[in-house]
Amino acid sequence: GSMPPDGRHATPIPPCHDSTRRAGCRRVSPTVDLRPRLSCPGSSGLDHRESHTRVQGCRRWASSKSRLRVCQAYRFEVDRPSRHRSISSHEGARRFAWNWALGLIEDQLHARSSYLVLALRQGADLDEAAEWAQAMVPVPWSMPALRRIWNREKQDIAPWWRESSKECYSSAFEALSMAFKSYFGSRSGTRRGPRVGWPRCKRRSGRQSVAFTTGAIAVVD
Numbered sequence: 001g002s003m004p005p006d007g008r009h010a011t012p013i014p015p016c017h018d019s020t021r022r023a024g025c026r027r028v029s030p031t032v033d034l035r036p037r038l039s040c041p042g043s044s045g046l047d048h049r050e051s052h053t054r055v056q057g058c059r060r061w062a063s064s065k066s067r068l069r070v071c072q073a074y075r076f077e078v079d080r081p082s083r084h085r086s087i088s089s090h091e092g093a094r095r096f097a098w099n100w101a102l103g104l105i106e107d108q109l110h111a112r113s114s115y116l117v118l119a120l121r122q123g124a125d126l127d128e129a130a131e132w133a134q135a136m137v138p139v140p141w142s143m144p145a146l147r148r149i150w151n152r153e154k155q156d157i158a159p160w161w162r163e164s165s166k167e168c169y170s171s172a173f174e175a176l177s178m179a180f181k182s183y184f185g186s187r188s189g190t191r192r193g194p195r196v197g198w199p200r201c202k203r204r205s206g207r208q209s210v211a212f213t214t215g216a217i218a219v220v221d
Contacts, residue, residue: 097173113133143170167212182196
């Protein structure tokens with residue numbers, strides 16, 4: 001069905017229990033009791049619906065040792081997303097921000113290597129030349145650094161930036177910084193799993209995505 005304008009009528013994703021396996025997982029009400037079971041020292045899985053005195057004592061112990069947090073996930077589905085221009089517009093804005101940031105980093109690395117060669121030609125050793133080149137040409141690897149440069153230059157490189165949510169650009173910078181973190185971790189051996197290559201430019205024909213982390217979300221067109 002269509003995405004509701006807010007999350008008040010959204011349906012949480014329930015787990016599969018034995019009672020629903022035959023008929024499939026049924027959707028449950030948002031008011032379902034999902035509070036965690038509390039465990040006290042010396043007890044085996046004290047349930048929150050048991051004795052009030054015991055629960056209060058367990059809660060005092062739990063709050064003094066650690067804080068419990070329950071996250072409820074909601075999944076929304078939009079009918080035929082391709083018919084909504086705002087969705088494709090936000091995906092394109094994220095793709096533009098990713099490609100711009102990747103090009104910026106690669107340009108800075110190329111400039112840094114030029115400074116390195118210049119320092120070596122002037123008689124500096126490799127360590128001194130590398131330190132000087134790094135100080136002369138900083139590379140914005142992190143999301144905050146990319147976002148600062150974007151906010152400073154977005155009016156010139158993307159005068160249409162107000163047409164899409166700022167979350168498009170922030171999600172692109174965050175994803176790119178994580179991609180570089182995975183690349184360097186894979187290269188150094190600190191990251192487990194398959195080998196990760198250098199990030200590539202996004203193309204319109206590839207898989208598109210966009211993430212929103214703050215504010216209200218709705219499809220209005």
